Amino acid sequence: MKKSFLILMLTVIVSVASCSFTTKVEDGPDKDKLLIDLISYVLGKGHYDAKDINDDFSKEVFSDYVDALDPLKRYFYQIDIEEFRKFEKLIDDEIRNKEITFFNLTYTRLQERMTEARSLYKEILDTPFNFQKDEKISTDYDKLPYAKNKKEMKDRWRKQLKFNALSSYYDKVEEQLDSVSVNKDYKRKTSVILEEEAREITRGSLKEYFEFADDLERKDWFTIYINSIVEEFDPHTYYFAPQDKDRFDIAMSGKLEGIGARLQKKNDNVKIIEIISGGPAWRGNKVEVGDLIMKVKQEDEQEAVSVVGMRLDDAVSLIKGPKGTKVSLTVKKVDGTTEVVEIVRDVVELEETYAKSSVVKKDDKAFGIVNLPKFYFNMQDYNQRNAAKDVKQEIVRLKEQDIDGLVIDLRNNGGGSLQTVVDIAGLFIEKGPIVQVRTKGEAPEVLSDKDRNILWDGPLVILVNELSASASEILAAAMQDYKRAIIIGSKQTYGKGTVQNVMDLNRWMRSNDFGDLGALKLTTQKFYRVNGGSTQLEGVKSDVVVPDRYSYIDIGEKDQENPLPWDKIPAADYSVWDGYIDFDQTITNSKARMAQNDQLKLIEENAKWVRQKRDINVYSLQFDKYKANIELNQKQAERFDAIEDYKTNLSFESLPYERELMKKDSILEEKRERWHETLSKDVYVEEAISVLEDMKINNIRRSKNPLTLKN
Incomplete structure (x- = not known):
C-alpha cells in the first residue's frame, strides 16, 4: 500500500508542478481562489473515483x-x-x-x-x-x-x-x-x-x-x-483548515503538546473545564476547573497578551506550545482572586483515546477484555505509541493473570490506521493476509501478517455495533474469515470500505505567501476482505446478531450522501484457522441464548420506540398539551427502566500496573470504576464471556509461553 500511495503522491505532485500552481502575489489569485484551484485539481487527479x-x-x-x-x-x-x-x-x-x-x-x-x-x-x-x-x-x-x-x-x-x-x-x-x-x-x-x-x-x-x-x-x-x-466525491473526503488539521492529528495520535487542560469560551472568557490527568497543569496543581484564563505570556516575551474576547482557537494557539517551553497564565481563580501561574509545557496523552483492559471474573474463571476506542497512531512517526503496541501490551498483561478467554471491544470504534489493524490481527493468527487494498487502475495489494508468532491463541470474541467502522471492520472481517473469532453485535457494522490519506497542501507549492493552506483528507483506495468481499456499504455481518439502541436508526455508510459502491475482487490465499473444536456449535448455542434473553428483547423494544419518537417532528406549543406529551413519553419509557437496572454476575478488576497508578491518580481510579460499573450491566459483554466459556480449543495448539509459536 505504501508503494502505491507513493506513486499516487508523486503523480499528483508532478501534475501540480506542471500546472504551475503558485502563490506569488503578482500572479493574481488570493488564498481562497488558490485553495479552490489546488483542491479541485488534486481531487481530479488523486481521488479513487473522481467525479x-x-x-x-x-x-x-x-x-x-x-x-x-x-x-x-x-x-x-x-x-x-x-x-x-x-x-x-x-x-x-x-x-x-x-x-x-x-x-x-x-x-x-x-x-x-x-x-x-x-x-x-x-x-x-x-x-x-x-x-x-x-x-x-x-x-x-x-x-x-x-x-x-x-x-x-x-x-x-x-x-x-x-x-x-x-x-x-x-x-x-x-x-x-x-x-x-x-x-x-x-x-x-x-x-x-x-x-x-x-x-x-x-x-x-x-x-x-x-x-x-x-x-x-x-x-x-x-x-x-x-x-x-x-x-x-464521497463522505470521507474532507478539507482541513490548519487548526482543524491540528485537531485531527491530536485525535489520531491521542497526544498534544501543551498544558493539559480543556478550555471553553464563556461570556468572552476562556474557562478551564477539565484538567487532563497526568498533564503539566495536573502535576503543577496550581489551576483548577472553573478558573478563567485572562492573559497569556510566552517565556521570550515581555508583555502578556489578553485573551478576553479572543477567539477560542486563537487563545488555544497561544496557550499550546512545544514540550519544554514555559507559558505564564494570568488566572482568575474560582474564589475571585487573580494569580499568575507558570507552567512548563509537555506532551499530554489523552487517556480516553487509548486501549484499556480489565480482568473479568466469573465464578472461578478469569477472562480478559480489551476496549479499543480507535486505531490510533502518530502520523509523523508510526514507531511511537500506537494501538497495536498498546493492545499487544495489554494482552501480555492479561495473560499474566491466567485468563481463559479474550474479548476485543470495538463498539463505537470509527477506525484509524490501516497498519495497526494488520499488526493487531497478527497477534491472533499465524502469518497470512489480513486485508486487500486496491488503488484505482492497479492490481490489489495484499497486506499480510508476516510474523509466525501468535500472542494469543485462546478463545477470542470481538464485539461490534453499527458505529464500528473502517479499521474495526477490517479486524472483525479478517478474524471472521479465518474463523479465528466469533463476532457478536449488530446485524452489520457501519460499512466504510475506503482508505483515506491526509495530504499536506503546503508541500505541493513552490512558494507560499499566504501562510498555511491546510490539508486534504482524500479517498485514494478501497479495501477488501481476504475472502474478496468489500465491507463498503455492507459492513461486517455478526455471527451472533444482538439488538442495540442503534438497530433501527439510519447511521451507516449507506445512509450517507455520495458513498462509493460495493464491489468484490478475487479472494486472497489464506487458510481457515483450525484451533477450535466446536466453532459453529458455539455460535448456535449463543444464538439460542440470545433469542431467549429478556434483556435483549427489552433493548429491541426500546430501539423501536426510539425510532418511532425520532420520526415525530411536530410539537405543540400549548403548555398543557406539551406537558401531556412529556408525561406520556415518560410513562411509555418507564417500561425500559429495567435496561439500566440490569446486572450481570460478572466482576471486573484493573490490572496490577493500573492499581499502582491509581495510588497517585484518583481521576484514573474514578474513570475505571465508572467503566467497570458500565461493564457489569452490559448484556453483550455477559454473552461474550458465555461464548468464551463454550469455545473449545484444540489443546495441542496451546502454549503457556508469552509468545506462542506454531510449528
Missing part, C-alpha cells in the same frame, strides 16, 4: 452548501435563495475559472441576515410568551419553505424561541412542584415569574450562540464552502 465537475455536480454542491449555511432556515429569505439560484449550474464554471463570486455573495448576505436575526431574537424575547395559545411547531426543516418576508421570518423565530422557552418553563414548573411537596412553606413563584425566567434562559442561550458565531471568521465559512465541494 466530473459539471452542471449536475454544481447543483448538488449548491443544495448542500446553502443547507449547511442555514439548516434551520432562520436566516435566508426566499428572495435570497432565488438570487443564489442563478449560480446553481455555474459553480463548476467558477471552480474551473478560479472564481468565488458565489461564495462572496452568500457570505455577505449571511452576515447581513445574521445581524438582522440578532435584533429579531432580542425583540421577540422582550415580550412574554403565551403558553396557553394552541399552536404548533414543525422541526422537519428539510420540508420547511424559506420565509417570504420579515413577518414570516419573525413568526418562525418566535415559534422556535417559544419552543425553547417552553422546555425551560416546564422544567421550572416541575421543580417548583417538587419543592412544594417536600417543603410546605416553600414560597411559590407565579407563572408570570417562571415564564420570565424561562425567557431569560433562552436569551442566555442565544447570546452564547451568537458569540460563537461572532468568533467565526470569513475563512471558517469558506471552509464550509470548500467541503460542500469535496464531500460530493
Whole structure:
C-alpha cells in the first residue's frame, strides 16, 4: 500500500508542478481562489473515483452548501435563495475559472441576515410568551419553505424561541412542584415569574450562540464552502483548515503538546473545564476547573497578551506550545482572586483515546477484555505509541493473570490506521493476509501478517455495533474469515470500505505567501476482505446478531450522501484457522441464548420506540398539551427502566500496573470504576464471556509461553 500511495503522491505532485500552481502575489489569485484551484485539481487527479465537475455536480454542491449555511432556515429569505439560484449550474464554471463570486455573495448576505436575526431574537424575547395559545411547531426543516418576508421570518423565530422557552418553563414548573411537596412553606413563584425566567434562559442561550458565531471568521465559512465541494466525491473526503488539521492529528495520535487542560469560551472568557490527568497543569496543581484564563505570556516575551474576547482557537494557539517551553497564565481563580501561574509545557496523552483492559471474573474463571476506542497512531512517526503496541501490551498483561478467554471491544470504534489493524490481527493468527487494498487502475495489494508468532491463541470474541467502522471492520472481517473469532453485535457494522490519506497542501507549492493552506483528507483506495468481499456499504455481518439502541436508526455508510459502491475482487490465499473444536456449535448455542434473553428483547423494544419518537417532528406549543406529551413519553419509557437496572454476575478488576497508578491518580481510579460499573450491566459483554466459556480449543495448539509459536 505504501508503494502505491507513493506513486499516487508523486503523480499528483508532478501534475501540480506542471500546472504551475503558485502563490506569488503578482500572479493574481488570493488564498481562497488558490485553495479552490489546488483542491479541485488534486481531487481530479488523486481521488479513487473522481467525479466530473459539471452542471449536475454544481447543483448538488449548491443544495448542500446553502443547507449547511442555514439548516434551520432562520436566516435566508426566499428572495435570497432565488438570487443564489442563478449560480446553481455555474459553480463548476467558477471552480474551473478560479472564481468565488458565489461564495462572496452568500457570505455577505449571511452576515447581513445574521445581524438582522440578532435584533429579531432580542425583540421577540422582550415580550412574554403565551403558553396557553394552541399552536404548533414543525422541526422537519428539510420540508420547511424559506420565509417570504420579515413577518414570516419573525413568526418562525418566535415559534422556535417559544419552543425553547417552553422546555425551560416546564422544567421550572416541575421543580417548583417538587419543592412544594417536600417543603410546605416553600414560597411559590407565579407563572408570570417562571415564564420570565424561562425567557431569560433562552436569551442566555442565544447570546452564547451568537458569540460563537461572532468568533467565526470569513475563512471558517469558506471552509464550509470548500467541503460542500469535496464531500460530493464521497463522505470521507474532507478539507482541513490548519487548526482543524491540528485537531485531527491530536485525535489520531491521542497526544498534544501543551498544558493539559480543556478550555471553553464563556461570556468572552476562556474557562478551564477539565484538567487532563497526568498533564503539566495536573502535576503543577496550581489551576483548577472553573478558573478563567485572562492573559497569556510566552517565556521570550515581555508583555502578556489578553485573551478576553479572543477567539477560542486563537487563545488555544497561544496557550499550546512545544514540550519544554514555559507559558505564564494570568488566572482568575474560582474564589475571585487573580494569580499568575507558570507552567512548563509537555506532551499530554489523552487517556480516553487509548486501549484499556480489565480482568473479568466469573465464578472461578478469569477472562480478559480489551476496549479499543480507535486505531490510533502518530502520523509523523508510526514507531511511537500506537494501538497495536498498546493492545499487544495489554494482552501480555492479561495473560499474566491466567485468563481463559479474550474479548476485543470495538463498539463505537470509527477506525484509524490501516497498519495497526494488520499488526493487531497478527497477534491472533499465524502469518497470512489480513486485508486487500486496491488503488484505482492497479492490481490489489495484499497486506499480510508476516510474523509466525501468535500472542494469543485462546478463545477470542470481538464485539461490534453499527458505529464500528473502517479499521474495526477490517479486524472483525479478517478474524471472521479465518474463523479465528466469533463476532457478536449488530446485524452489520457501519460499512466504510475506503482508505483515506491526509495530504499536506503546503508541500505541493513552490512558494507560499499566504501562510498555511491546510490539508486534504482524500479517498485514494478501497479495501477488501481476504475472502474478496468489500465491507463498503455492507459492513461486517455478526455471527451472533444482538439488538442495540442503534438497530433501527439510519447511521451507516449507506445512509450517507455520495458513498462509493460495493464491489468484490478475487479472494486472497489464506487458510481457515483450525484451533477450535466446536466453532459453529458455539455460535448456535449463543444464538439460542440470545433469542431467549429478556434483556435483549427489552433493548429491541426500546430501539423501536426510539425510532418511532425520532420520526415525530411536530410539537405543540400549548403548555398543557406539551406537558401531556412529556408525561406520556415518560410513562411509555418507564417500561425500559429495567435496561439500566440490569446486572450481570460478572466482576471486573484493573490490572496490577493500573492499581499502582491509581495510588497517585484518583481521576484514573474514578474513570475505571465508572467503566467497570458500565461493564457489569452490559448484556453483550455477559454473552461474550458465555461464548468464551463454550469455545473449545484444540489443546495441542496451546502454549503457556508469552509468545506462542506454531510449528
